[in-house]
Amino acid sequence: MLARIVVRTLAHEFAVTCPDDTVAAAMAFVRAAPEMPGRTLHATLIEVRREGAFHVTRTPAGSLLEGSPSHIVHGLHRYFFATFAQELAGAPVLHAASVMIGDARVILVAQKASGKTTLAVRLLAEGASVEGDEHVAVLGQSVVARPRTLRVKPGTIDLVPSLREAILCSPSIANWDGTPIYSVEPRLPGGSWRIVEGPAQALVFLEQNHGGRSVLAPLGRDEALRRAIAMSYFPDEGKAVSAARLRMLVLGAPCYRLSLGDLGNAVWHLRRLT
Numbered sequence: 327m328l329a330r331i332v333v334r335t336l337a338h339e340f341a342v343t344c345p346d347d348t349v350a351a352a353m354a355f356v357r358a359a360p361e362m363p364g365r366t367l368h369a370t371l372i373e374v375r376r377e378g379a380f381h382v383t384r385t386p387a388g389s390l391l392e393g394s395p396s397h398i399v400h401g402l403h404r405y406f407f408a409t410f411a412q413e414l415a416g417a418p419v420l421h422a423a424s425v426m427i428g429d430a431r432v433i434l435v436a437q438k439a440s441g442k443t444t445l446a447v448r449l450l451a452e453g454a455s456v457e458g459d460e461h462v463a464v465l466g467q468s469v470v471a472r473p474r475t476l477r478v479k480p481g482t483i484d485l486v487p488s489l490r491e492a493i494l495c496s497p498s499i500a501n502w503d504g505t506p507i508y509s510v511e512p513r514l515p516g517g518s519w520r521i522v523e524g525p526a527q528a529l530v531f532l533e534q535n536h537g538g539r540s541v542l543a544p545l546g547r548d549e550a551l552r553r554a555i556a557m558s559y560f561p562d563e564g565k566a567v568s569a570a571r572l573r574m575l576v577l578g579a580p581c582y583r584l585s586l587g588d589l590g591n592a593v594w595h596l597r598r599l600t
Contacts, residue, residue, distance in 0.1 A: 332359040339367040352395035354497035358473040360519040416564040422462045424471040426455040430600035436532035451486045456512035470523040475509040538587035542595040550581035
């Protein structure tokens with residue numbers, strides 16, 4: 327029986343079939359199967375097969391991917407993001423994490439390499455629910471995280487010792503410098519990963535302060551909107567509507583900036599918000 331890797335977007339459930347365990351292990355990096363209550367997902371099959379020395383698949387959009395399992399992983403990763411974006415009907419996408427602290431959804435907006443994922447993993451280790459750490463679609467007064475596993479680098483592992491084994495046992499690929507990037511499901515052992523659409527109770531814009539103390543301060547609406555626009559992907563058409571949705575989000579939730587240094591202090595600040 328062929329191994330299957332499940333990948334969900336907001337409207338689709340893709341089953342990627344693999345010819346052997348080696349390919350299945352590689353494809354597992356893109357798996358994403360959270361609980362998504364209230365959504366009807368269209369089932370779609372993607373078959374990866376071996377042809378001579380290469381592996382081949384074709385996306386439902388018709389694009390041919392041919393090469394090593396790693397090459398196909400990267401191609402499918404791009405296809406799944408494109409599918410997610412098409413399903414949003416013109417909504418902007420924030421480069422952000424969505425975290426549930428108790429019943430409150432906090433959106434952590436940040437540039438790459440700012441510590442966003444590390445903070446999300448630390449919050450997960452301390453009992454918060456992480457919906458996603460990369461993309462959050464802004465639908466107006468509500469948001470929804472893109473179904474995607476956390477992409478954890480080795481530097482994060484020592485900062486969350488309680489999740490060390492779970493991270494090291496997760497699928498991985500090699501980064502450009504040969505170090506691993508782990509694809510970690512955002513759930514505690516025995517727990518679940520759940521994504522729902524809903525309002526944001528706070529927007530927190532992260533600023534790097536590695537080695538320093540974490541400090542939280544209010545952020546004005548105009549500056550928050552400027553930062554949100556700079557951290558967003560906009561559709562090719564309907565940019566004015568997308569900007570209006572982003573403005574609704576900023577006006578509907580208190581905004582803060584977090585100088586991110588010490589993780590323990592950062593978690594303390596975020597818990598106080600909720």
